[in-house]
Amino acid sequence: MSTKDFSPEPGRPRRVTLIGSTGSIGTQGLDVIDNAPEQFSVAALSGGYNLELLARQAVKFRPAVVGSAVDSTQELADAIAAAAQEASVHGYAPELFAGPRAATEVAGFADADVVLNGITGAIGLEPTIAALKAGHLLALANKESLIIGGQVVKQFAAPGQIAPVDSEHSALAQALRSGTPDEVAKLIVTASGGPFFGYSYDQLRDVTPQQAMAHPTWDMGRVVTTNSATMVNKALEVIEAHLLFDVPLDRIEPVVHRQSIIHSMVEFIDGSVIAQASPPDMRLPIALGINWPHRVAGAATACDFSTASSWTFDPLDESVFTAVKLAKQAAAASGTHMAVYNAANEVAVDAFHDGKIRFTDIVETIERALDDYTPVNAEPSVEVVLETDKWARARASKILGAGA
Ligand SMILES: NC(=O)C1=CN([C@@H]2O[C@H](COP(=O)(O)OP(=O)(O)OC[C@H]3O[C@@H](n4cnc5c(N)ncnc54)[C@H](OP(=O)(O)O)[C@@H]3O)[C@@H](O)[C@H]2O)C=CC1
Numbered sequence: 001m002s003t004k005d006f007s008p009e010p011g012r013p014r015r016v017t018l019i020g021s022t023g024s025i026g027t028q029g030l031d032v033i034d035n036a037p038e039q040f041s042v043a044a045l046s047g048g049y050n051l052e053l054l055a056r057q058a059v060k061f062r063p064a065v066v067g068s069a070v071d072s073t074q075e076l077a078d079a080i081a082a083a084a085q086e087a088s089v090h091g092y093a094p095e096l097f098a099g100p101r102a103a104t105e106v107a108g109f110a111d112a113d114v115v116l117n118g119i120t121g122a123i124g125l126e127p128t129i130a131a132l133k134a135g136h137l138l139a140l141a142n143k144e145s146l147i148i149g150g151q152v153v154k155q156f157a158a159p160g161q162i163a164p165v166d167s168e169h170s171a172l173a174q175a176l177r178s179g180t181p182d183e184v185a186k187l188i189v190t191a192s193g194g195p196f197f198g199y200s201y202d203q204l205r206d207v208t209p210q211q212a213m214a215h216p217t218w219d220m221g222r223v224v225t226t227n228s229a230t231m232v233n234k235a236l237e238v239i240e241a242h243l244l245f246d247v248p249l250d251r252i253e254p255v256v257h258r259q260s261i262i263h264s265m266v267e268f269i270d271g272s273v274i275a276q277a278s279p280p281d282m283r284l285p286i287a288l289g290i291n292w293p294h295r296v297a298g299a300a301t302a303c304d305f306s307t308a309s310s311w312t313f314d315p316l317d318e319s320v321f322t323a324v325k326l327a328k329q330a331a332a333a334s335g336t337h338m339a340v341y342n343a344a345n346e347v348a349v350d351a352f353h354d355g356k357i358r359f360t361d362i363v364e365t366i367e368r369a370l371d372d373y374t375p376v377n378a379e380p381s382v383e384v385v386l387e388t389d390k391w392a393r394a395r396a397s398k399i400l401g402a403g404a
């Protein structure tokens, strides 16, 4: 990633579009903006189905454009009118988008400088591409869009146009400032280990959705929290690091760090390791991402070294947690295997939370879908990625229907 600066002219706040504004990343993004009004304004907002929250956000930040996944703009207009009345706000009438393409329309809204993509899952692909095509800086939390799109997404990105928001990748981008690309020996991606660190495979079979949602260090949405428990999140993040920083997969290693204070590290060829450390708080990488490459003063609280604390490191137990190894194999196999990996995971995560399958069936479903997959012989394109995603969802559902 080069260091092209997407800053607006001096003195003008960055206009930020938030995709997934009602989620964990989106609400923390608005918090960052609220705390630095001289640096940021809200250009546009897009949410899913939580209309009440989206409408309250719109009335507070007054973006010119608002989108929602609900069926009709009338529903959205009614929700905004109710929130405006509640807040005694008059005359606010943004342009509205509704339906499955709303997030993409909003991401491409021209009068913005940066798009924070905080949607969950493969549905983030088209908003990611729309933001890049519009020439905006893309502050990327929605790792899935880059991972499934791979080179297809990268071809839309100018150098420096993607600023990582995922905590590990923000840490890596910061540490990489310490050396040149040819001085990098390894990327070390830290993992909390999730709620099931130390479990045997047999113990994992019987864990419940409620246990899987008890993340030891982060408060996040349902999919990424479940992915942390299966280690699929770390698997996706290894591939994300490979795509963002062009480091070969065999030089990207996960390590378990239970405290989630060191967010990742870069080992350089002279044996130096540069780590980025801060208490677990996504407002730091979100602020740096939307203001990339500049830091935002006071974005989060630093580590307190005046009291005793310990940082621990453990190897990932790959005999129990196979997700990372599987993803490295998939990413090496073809440009579309990771679309299969991700789609099968999304289907299996839903089935697990619906009480239809065991926890261990999630990664087994990914593995079986990958085994069944033969890549199409076509130039990689957005359409091919979307077709692959669709195929993998159907295949995963079939595998689950037959009993994983
Ligand atoms: N949360 C975190 O700390 C971190 C998250 N990430 C990544 O960031 C992304 C977002 O995660 P997180 O914020 O936790 O997820 P959440 O589940 O909290 O939020 C997801 C957002 O996407 C919206 N959404 C859901 N379905 C649709 C749809 N069909 N159309 C439009 N919008 C939709 C939701 O809207 P609504 O709720 O209104 O339905 C919500 O705003 C993920 O890729 C995750 O891996 C990465 C690092 C840390």
Ligand SMILES: CC(=O)[C@@H](O)[C@H](O)COP(=O)(O)O
Pocket (backbone or CB within 6 Å): 166, 167, 168, 190, 191, 192, 193, 194, 218, 224, 227, 228, 229, 233, 234, 282
């Ligand atoms: C905050 C963040 O970036 C998450 O992706 C986090 O990394 C999840 O924690 P795990 O390390 O448990 O996957």
Ligand SMILES: [Mn+2]
Pocket (backbone or CB within 6 Å): 166, 167, 168, 237
């Ligand atoms: Mn992460």
